[in-house]
Amino acid sequence: MKYRVRVRVNGEEYEAQAEPHLTLVTFLRDQLGLLGTKWGCGTGDCGACTVLLDGRPVTSCMVLALSADGREVTTIEGLARDGKLHPIQEAFVEHGAVQCGYCTPAAILVAKALLEETPSPSEDEVRRALAGVLCRCTGYSKIIDAVLAAASAGR
Amino acid sequence: MAQEASVIGKRVPRSDALEKVTGKTVYGFDFKLPGMLHTKLLWSERAHARILAIHTAGAESLSGVRAVVTAADLQEGRGKIRGVFGPTDRWLLARGKVRFVGEPVAAVVAESEELAFEAARQIRVEYDPLPILLDPEEAMREGAPWIADVPIEASASGYKGSARNVCAYARLRNGDVEAGFREADLIHEDEYETNMVHQGYIEPTVAVARAEADGGLTIWTNTQIPFFLRGGIAQLFALPLTRVRVIATHCGGAFGGKAGTLCAAIACLLARKAQRPVRLAFTREEELTATFPRHPTRYRLKMGVKRDGTITALQARCLQDTGGYAGEFGPPQASKINLLMSAPYRTENVDLEAFTVLTNKTDCGAMRAPLGPQTFFALESHIDAVAERLGMDPLDLRLKNAREKGEMHPTGQVLGDLGLKDALRAVGKAIGWGREVGPNRGLGLAVGIWYTGATLGASAYVKLNEDGTVGLIVGGSDTGAGAVFGGLPLIVAEELGVEPVEVFVEQADTALSPWDSGSVSSRTTYSLGNAVIAACRDARQQLLAMGASRLGFPEEQLELRGKAVRVTAEPDRAVPLAALALSALVSGGQVLGRGTYVATKPAFDPGRWEGLAMSTTLIDPAAAVHAVEVEVDPASGRVKLLRYVAAQDVGRAINPVGVEGQIEGAVSAGIGQALFEEIVFDGEGRVLNPSLLDYRLPSAVDLPRVEVLLVEGHLGGGPYGAKGVGEPSGIPPPAAIANAIARATGVRVKTLPLSSENLWRALSERRGP
Numbered sequence: 001m002k003y004r005v006r007v008r009v010n011g012e013e014y015e016a017q018a019e020p021h022l023t024l025v026t027f028l029r030d031q032l033g034l035l036g037t038k039w040g041c042g043t044g045d046c047g048a049c050t051v052l053l054d055g056r057p058v059t060s061c062m063v064l065a066l067s068a069d070g071r072e073v074t075t076i077e078g079l080a081r082d083g084k085l086h087p088i089q090e091a092f093v094e095h096g097a098v099q100c101g102y103c104t105p106a107a108i109l110v111a112k113a114l115l116e117e118t119p120s121p122s123e124d125e126v127r128r129a130l131a132g133v134l135c136r137c138t139g140y141s142k143i144i145d146a147v148l149a150a151a152s153a154g155r
Numbered sequence: 156m157a158q159e160a161s162v163i164g165k166r167v168p169r170s171d172a173l174e175k176v177t178g179k180t181v182y183g184f185d186f187k188l189p190g191m192l193h194t195k196l197l198w199s200e201r202a203h204a205r206i207l208a209i210h211t212a213g214a215e216s217l218s219g220v221r222a223v224v225t226a227a228d229l230q231e232g233r234g235k236i237r238g239v240f241g242p243t244d245r246w247l248l249a250r251g252k253v254r255f256v257g258e259p260v261a262a263v264v265a266e267s268e269e270l271a272f273e274a275a276r277q278i279r280v281e282y283d284p285l286p287i288l289l290d291p292e293e294a295m296r297e298g299a300p301w302i303a304d305v306p307i308e309a310s311a312s313g314y315k316g317s318a319r320n321v322c323a324y325a326r327l328r329n330g331d332v333e334a335g336f337r338e339a340d341l342i343h344e345d346e347y348e349t350n351m352v353h354q355g356y357i358e359p360t361v362a363v364a365r366a367e368a369d370g371g372l373t374i375w376t377n378t379q380i381p382f383f384l385r386g387g388i389a390q391l392f393a394l395p396l397t398r399v400r401v402i403a404t405h406c407g408g409a410f411g412g413k414a415g416t417l418c419a420a421i422a423c424l425l426a427r428k429a430q431r432p433v434r435l436a437f438t439r440e441e442e443l444t445a446t447f448p449r450h451p452t453r454y455r456l457k458m459g460v461k462r463d464g465t466i467t468a469l470q471a472r473c474l475q476d477t478g479g480y481a482g483e484f485g486p487p488q489a490s491k492i493n494l495l496m497s498a499p500y501r502t503e504n505v506d507l508e509a510f511t512v513l514t515n516k517t518d519c520g521a522m523r524a525p526l527g528p529q530t531f532f533a534l535e536s537h538i539d540a541v542a543e544r545l546g547m548d549p550l551d552l553r554l555k556n557a558r559e560k561g562e563m564h565p566t567g568q569v570l571g572d573l574g575l576k577d578a579l580r581a582v583g584k585a586i587g588w589g590r591e592v593g594p595n596r597g598l599g600l601a602v603g604i605w606y607t608g609a610t611l612g613a614s615a616y617v618k619l620n621e622d623g624t625v626g627l628i629v630g631g632s633d634t635g636a637g638a639v640f641g642g643l644p645l646i647v648a649e650e651l652g653v654e655p656v657e658v659f660v661e662q663a664d665t666a667l668s669p670w671d672s673g674s675v676s677s678r679t680t681y682s683l684g685n686a687v688i689a690a691c692r693d694a695r696q697q698l699l700a701m702g703a704s705r706l707g708f709p710e711e712q713l714e715l716r717g718k719a720v721r722v723t724a725e726p727d728r729a730v731p732l733a734a735l736a737l738s739a740l741v742s743g744g745q746v747l748g749r750g751t752y753v754a755t756k757p758a759f760d761p762g763r764w765e766g767l768a769m770s771t772t773l774i775d776p777a778a779a780v781h782a783v784e785v786e787v788d789p790a791s792g793r794v795k796l797l798r799y800v801a802a803q804d805v806g807r808a809i810n811p812v813g814v815e816g817q818i819e820g821a822v823s824a825g826i827g828q829a830l831f832e833e834i835v836f837d838g839e840g841r842v843l844n845p846s847l848l849d850y851r852l853p854s855a856v857d858l859p860r861v862e863v864l865l866v867e868g869h870l871g872g873g874p875y876g877a878k879g880v881g882e883p884s885g886i887p888p889p890a891a892i893a894n895a896i897a898r899a900t901g902v903r904v905k906t907l908p909l910s911s912e913n914l915w916r917a918l919s920e921r922r923g924p
Binding site: 014029034035036037038039040041042043045046048075076077079080083085089092093094095096098100101102103104107108126127128130131132133134135136137138140141142143144 | 166168171172175176177178179180181184185211272274354355356357358359405406407408410438439633635636637737802812813816819820822823824844847848853854855856858860863
């Protein structure tokens with residue numbers, strides 16, 4: 001049995017049919033082809049599938065597609081506008097915050113949510129915001145530097 | 156070519172950063188083919204049992220199931236996994252018996268992932284249980300059952316003794332260790348034990364395989380070893396080498412865990428049977444239960460020293476628990492333990508033995524600096540304890556004994572330019588070694604020595620595009636570390652006078668790329684970088700010759716700079732590369748460069764080795780020295796890292812932002828191993844914590860900011876003097892933190908991890924009941 005789901009993703013309206021157990025990550029990746037949302041564990045522990053749901057970070061493997069009905073989702077594909085990178089994306093490139101890049105979309109989206117709420121965060125606040133996104137490559141320092149740099153550029 | 160370095164040493168963004176921050180990168184996990192089937196493996200639930208029967212009819216009868224495979228589908232006389240070091244003792248799918256929980260017994264492909272999961276549940280396996288051996292010392296005991304069913308031959312293991320289940324043995328001896336102990340004023344003996352930890356890459360291991368019309372196979376996978384994988388698959392299926400094509404996808408982290416052949420090989424077996432494209436991705440539970448983690452170890456060390464700190468003798472016995480199989484990476488490591496143990500400190504008299512032992516635990520593999528953190532946790536804990544007993548400063552004791560360039564290692568190898576002393580001094584200065592710290596606080600430091608795995612070859616092609624940009628085609632793959640996309644473009648830019656953004660790198664496709672031995676052993680920037688330099692110099696010679704005839708100056712008076720061939724003395728007299736590239740197409744032909752590199756193995760004395768000596772020399776040994784300030788909460792045993800300084804002897808940093816990133820990442824995994832990471836088994840050999848909730852990787856709130864010190868100038872044989880940088884800093888964290896804890900609390904914990912629980916127990920024991 002499938003149900004209708006209407007969701008706004010990166011500013012565009014989508015209407016689709018989804019089974020009740022379909023997760024948001026699989027909906028985004030398999031039905032909408034938005035592969036920038038990564039799969040890491042399927043149990044909400046690694047954070048790689050983080051997207052913004054009505055502006056708040058959620059692990060999309062722990063959210064059912066149907067529960068996104070009528071809501072707004074932002075994925076990494078929604079950040080750059082007209083070929084211009086979002087300042088957080090720019091800062092990630094500049095500061096060497098990207099290695100394998102598999103956690104990068106999640107880290108950038110978490111940073112976006114943080115900076116919208118707290119435009120001038122302390123290092124500690126950045127660390128706490130990133131705590132749900134695991135990165136095995138960087139040790140986080142350069143990610144934190146990038147977020148702090150994007151914050152100060154935005155001031 | 157004595158040219159002033161213009162790009163080397165600059166902080167340049169890696170060439171794949173843009174596609175990664177925009178989410179456009181297609182990783183192995185994202186790769187799809189039309190009509191692709193999905194796989195689920197059936198893993199053994201028993202740690203040690205005979206397989207009596209496998210009933211697959213229930214799974215096969217489900218509609219949408221396209222194939223089920225077991226060991227019966229492996230070709231006669233074949234079916235053993237073949238890795239980087241040749242054939243192994245392990246079947247692709249369990250044959251006759253299972254030797255650890257998580258060993259694949261069968262695999263099923265179906266139209267959907269859900270259906271494959273359901274079908275795997277319908278497969279029934281009848282087992283006859285065998286005694287389970289989880290402890291390496293138990294496994295070695297007289298009368299213990301043979302996990303390999305038969306006694307392991309000395310010809311295969313290098314071991315001639317009577318202990319059971321030893322699948323590799325190596326001994327390194329030099330001088331007279333007994334005389335050394337007689338000469339000593341103090342002899343210190345102790346034992347150390349390390350934990351099984353996982354590589355923890357965030358992207359799971361994945362392969363998509365397609366059976367081709369000619370019987371061949373094409374594989375898209377996030378591998379570290381495209382060419383060895385091609386060889387292994389061809390061998391397994393008795394195919395001509397060139398009927399197998401491996402295309403490396405982008406890779407979401409590897410750290411040694413994607414240097415095997417298991418995942419791709421099972422996908423291939425299914426693709427051949429189903430005659431449809433097949434995708435196999437490991438679940439996180441499977442990753443943490445059944446892929447190839449870091450070996451747990453036990454060490455017994457005995458060191459003799461004189462009152463002034465001179466080390467007179469070192470004796471060690473190490474047990475490396477390799478799990479159910481020697482596997483792809485067990486045997487080479489025994490000799491590596493001895494090689495590393497005797498690397499940092501001067502002593503003539505050594506007797507070092509290492510045993511690789513089978514147990515009924517997960518088949519261990521290679522993880523970032525395999526056996527490095529284990530060996531140096533033991534050695535560096537030990538040397539701190541010796542310093543304490545001597546009443547000597549631990550930094551002074553290390554400086555007194557630290558080896559330098561030109562000294563002879565106990566293998567008989569004359570060492571290259573090791574920056575150990577400079578790294579020790581740099582770290583001591585940065586952390587303020589010797590300063591007073593508050594109550595429950597302590598400073599600790601530790602050394603790690605690693606090398607570059609450069610003995611296997613590398614090759615590269617460059618082509619000058621019609622617009623004067625450069626294409627670089629290599630057989631390596633970027634695991635995420637940045638060697639291919641962050642390092643190589645700078646080398647091309649340097650050699651051909653273009654900007655790094657004008658270099659376009661294509662990573663491995665075995666049908667198109669020249670051969671490379673893989674993104675392993677800190678070798679990519681080093682070996683592949685040298686091959687790229689050679690390829691660029693080939694192209695450069697052609698460009699200079701063309702420029703000479705255009706400009707009317709001899710080649711010696713020309714240089715490549717600013718995307719043109721220029722007269723060195725009159726830089727405005729120039730001809731653009733784009734013009735040369737275009738004219739070459741109609742006259743003389745496109746400018747193509749080719750380059751290869753293989754390191755020369757340093758000379759050593761094989762007579763000092765006994766047993767299976769596979770890792771025998773240290774090419775360009777590099778030192779990592781770390782210092783840490785900790786605060787311990789005596790009530791809970793919780794350790795807080797207040798400061799962390801990491802110095803690494805890098806030779807020459809090609810792209811410092813990437814080098815720092817490698818060091819910071821290595822430190823973070825090392826801190827995880829030191830403080831809380833551990834794969835935990837129950838008495839039946841089942842992994843108790845196969846999720847990232849229960850197997851914790853360090854998060855942003857767990858780690859301090861690492862202060863990185865690049866120690867340059869002790870040059871290696873890599874590009875412009877570089878040494879391998881990816882692994883050394885993964886080594887010292889457990890010992891550095893243990894040493895700091897010992898100084899903060901007076902209690903030395905000799906078993907990893909140094910978790911709150913373990914530390915609390917140790918503190919409680921000292922307090923007494």
